[in-house]
Amino acid sequence: MSNNQNSAGDDKTTGHVWDDDLQDFANQPPKWWMLGLTASALWVVIYWLMYPAVPISITGTHFKGIGLPGSGQWTAIKELAEDQKVLDNVRGKYEDKLKGLTPAAILADQELSEYVVRSARVLFSDNCAACHGQNGVGTVQKGKFSMRERGLMAPILNDDDWLYGGTIGTIQETITGGRQGMMVAHKDTLSAQQIDDVAHYVKAFVEEGKDKADNDPAVAAGMKVFMESDCTACHGTDAHGMQAMGSANLTDKIWRFDSSIEGIKHTITYGVNSGDPEARVAIMPNFGTSGKLSETQIKKLAVYVYKLGGGQPE
Numbered sequence: 377m378s379n380n381q382n383s384a385g386d387d388k389t390t391g392h393v394w395d396d397d398l399q400d401f402a403n404q405p406p407k408w409w410m411l412g413l414t415a416s417a418l419w420v421v422i423y424w425l426m427y428p429a430v431p432i433s434i435t436g437t438h439f440k441g442i443g444l445p446g447s448g449q450w451t452a453i454k455e456l457a458e459d460q461k462v463l464d465n466v467r468g469k470y471e472d473k474l475k476g477l478t479p480a481a482i483l484a485d486q487e488l489s490e491y492v493v494r495s496a497r498v499l500f501s502d503n504c505a506a507c508h509g510q511n512g513v514g515t516v517q518k519g520k521f522s523m524r525e526r527g528l529m530a531p532i533l534n535d536d537d538w539l540y541g542g543t544i545g546t547i548q549e550t551i552t553g554g555r556q557g558m559m560v561a562h563k564d565t566l567s568a569q570q571i572d573d574v575a576h577y578v579k580a581f582v583e584e585g586k587d588k589a590d591n592d593p594a595v596a597a598g599m600k601v602f603m604e605s606d607c608t609a610c611h612g613t614d615a616h617g618m619q620a621m622g623s624a625n626l627t628d629k630i631w632r633f634d635s636s637i638e639g640i641k642h643t644i645t646y647g648v649n650s651g652d653p654e655a656r657v658a659i660m661p662n663f664g665t666s667g668k669l670s671e672t673q674i675k676k677l678a679v680y681v682y683k684l685g686g687g688q689p690e
């Protein structure tokens with residue numbers, strides 16, 4: 377197309393010509409580009425010498441690098457420790473404050489309690505979630521080895537139903553000292569018929585409400601057992617339970633253990649933490665006196681559990 381055979385002017389070409397007028401120039405790249413290329417090649421060598429870049433060695437240990445000016449040989453662990461230090465400085469001002477405060481005072485401080493909840497989330501996952509479920513939602517599992525069937529299920533913590541109480545002080549006490557509700561076995565003190573009767577009476581609380589159950593002739597025999605044996609001593613005549621001993625409220629719809637008639641009979645027959653091999657087991661480990669968690673960690677967890685949704689004012 378073009379007739380200009382000298383389009384390359386004085387510039388050198390490679391001599392290749394395509395399509396009559398397409399030629400390859402043989403120019404040097406710009407100087408700045410060549411400098412950049414040389415500098416990066418040099419940098420590769422310097423970088424390679426500074427850092428532990430060669431995984432094998434004839435001397436028995438890998439090449440550790442000659443290190444960085446001022447801070448010596450680089451290792452991932454050193455870098456982590458330095459990052460951690462920066463993080464600790466941020467946390468430090470909160471952590472110092474926490475030491476001198478009660479959980480109630482922490483709750484009253486918006487900024488501090490936000491920090492505490494964030495930092496306690498990990499503590500809860502590590503120490504509590506195995507039994508209480510992530511975020512305290514419980515571990516209701518179906519199947520042969522479910523915690524509920526074995527009676528090991530720990531209570532749900534994000535509701536406002538409390539065995540021992542949901543004030544911040546009580547929660548702190550629970551985590552510090554652990555809890556172990558105790559219900560005696562009744563296999564030697566009540567007949568099978570009495571156990572069956574009282575189980576139907578308890579079941580009727582939930583199905584019809586306690587007031588109706590009290591006047592329901594179908595469960596009158598069970599009511600007599602409840603009132604005349606030892607049930608009221610721990611669960612109260614109103615069957616609401618007593619937080620001082622963690623005896624369950626039997627009139628709410630919240631069940632710790634199997635709520636079928638067979639399940640309720642099992643609880644009454646063998647008890648809870650009664651020492652009977654068939655007993656329901658419900659043990660909240662102690663985290664304070666055992667030294668598993670520090671006082672500050674327990675304060676954080678108390679605030680966290682309180683804020684899961686069911687916390688009650690003092």
Ligand code: HEC
Pocket residue numbers: 500503504505506507508528529530531533537538539540541542547550551555556557558622657658659660661663677678681
């Ligand atoms: C080995 C299982 C287990 C672990 C781990 C565990 N708990 Fe518990 N927790 C229980 C059981 C079981 C109960 C109920 C005790 C009872 O019935 O007497 C309970 C009860 C509680 C209660 C009282 C609830 C109420 O209704 O009054 C709180 C609060 C609590 N746990 C918080 C925690 C926190 C926080 C942690 C972690 C630091 C934790 N638990 C770790 C099993 C566990």
Ligand code: HEC
Pocket residue numbers: 539556557558559560562574575578602605606607608609610611621622623624626630631632633634640643644648658
């Ligand atoms: C020594 C005190 C004590 C006596 C006596 C007692 N209980 Fe209990 N009972 C408890 C405690 C404590 C719990 C809760 C255990 C837990 O959740 O950790 C409980 C739990 C229960 C539960 C299970 C509730 C659930 O949520 O699964 C039933 C049902 C029950 N009791 C019925 C009875 C009946 C009926 C009697 C009388 C025959 C009786 N109890 C006598 C202390 C007692």
